[in-house]
Amino acid sequence: MAVHIFCALSCEAKPIIDNFNLIRLNEFDLFKIYQSIDKETSLIITNIGKVNAVEAVTYHHDNIKTSEYDIWLNIGIAGHENISIGEIRIINKIVDHEDQSCWYPQIIFNPPCNCIDLITLGKPSAEYQSCLYDMEASGFYFAATKYGTLELIHSLKIISDNNKAPISKINKNDVSNLVKNKINTINKILNELRLLSSEIKSTNKQPRDYENFLKKWHFSQTEKYQLLNLLQKHDVRFPENNFSEISETLKTGKQVLKKLRDKLNKTDFSLH
């Protein structure tokens, strides 16, 4: 599975790019995209604002191969009335301030940090409250849920400003350091999400010999689906038994399907 990371600012992205050894993909110029050599991790700089976040997610999906098993992570800074600067939170509710739409990221693992709700604003604000403020999460989440699995899409925010230390007091280096200091927590969350991702990915493994069967016999689209389903069942019922040997003499795809059905239905069935 691949990991797709979305940061609004280059200074938020820098420590992540360094940590995962990501390289800029120069063929994409609408948004800056970085990727690891093994293509397992990629990062896009969305620029500020929820509209940019929506466009960046769509652009990323259109240009970088994504799947339903992938992990989608929005990482950035956010303000809060009294949480200490540098602390990290995982978001469990996102409210779009403009239209009051709500999203509820599904945190089904034990996160290594506390959870909190967040409001995505259209413009910066220094009126801190008991939830986090940012400018991208609602756009990111709205767009990412079109392509990914809800349980694998999350937003992580590092507190950059509060009532005692307003945003005007921090610079790009400070932001990079805030993110850099939380790389361990980010990695822990990624590890949890990788476990979940691999669990659902394992449900989509192709049965033995499926591709060979498609090469050897002709199957219509419906028959291809039937073949996949029957071979899957065959592998579960007879893990030691190789069906391709039995089917060697069969002449058509239809005969293969019939033979598979017969074997599954006419052999004694044992649950244990």
Added chain:
Amino acid sequence: MINTIYIEKEIANHPRTKMLIERFPNAAKITCERYTEIFNRKAQNFRLQKKNPALILAKKYKNMVLKAPNHYGIGAEHNYYFSHMLNCIYDCRYCFLQGMFQSAHYVLFINYEDFINEIKLILKKHSRENVHFFSGYDCDSLALDSISDFTKFFMPFFELNPSGLIELRTKSTQIRPLLRISPINNCVVAFSFTPNKISSTLEHKTSSVARRLEAIIELQKNGWQIGLRFDPLIYTKDFFIEYEELFDSIFSKINSKLLHSVSLGGFRLPKNYFRKIEKLYPDEILLTSPLTEKNNVLCYPDDIQDNMFSFCEKTIGQYVSPEKFFPCYEVI
């Protein structure tokens, strides 16, 4: 056990909501407008959510009590079901809930009073007849009773309304709330069973057959009416041996004369639910069982089904009189 609780704004100040929240001081509490904002959203994965389901406290507005399907019943002419909760703490691989919902979170409708009001209307409608109410259709009736106080609230109502009988369908051994009160004649605690080996293969997170039997014995001692539910019957090569052992172990331990009812039903799943479950658990051997399709329902072929039913009917017939026995042959 519960790390996240979603709470509908409208019932946030309901005393039952407050009581429930107090029981999970460490859980994250998140308010929402309607539970459907979280439950059953597109792109959710039931299998992943089942690893750590959240509790959703909600209010049910309509369709509180529904007519049960025609063939569903244990002796009354009028049968209804209601679900104060959606989803179950257990993880039985044959369960239709995995196919019906995208989401594995537990939804608890806390407006019990509204359920009671609708039950009252139904009892009034059938004022001179017996009416049965089934409570464990979309959930296990007792599994979360210690936190939901379901029986604490509903039992006194049924005690005062004897023309309505309530069935608590369960695999749970959480019977303490029932043991604390006097037994009610018009309540049947109905335990579901499959043989030990089948149960340990398919009924994840449930208590063992032996523990369920202990619970039955305890409830019988205290005067509660017990039902036995062999639904679904699960086919395997050694079906006859495994089910014979199960019937022996049950009927040798419990007082079969005191049984309220015994019912049977074959494994069946609507085709679209079956396909969803196949996608969630492609390695599940149950789903490779010999099955056939009848009216968009996947079930055992007639020869297997007939053999299973006739064996079970014959064996159970040795212990239970025909008027207490309710086999359900229908698949839809």
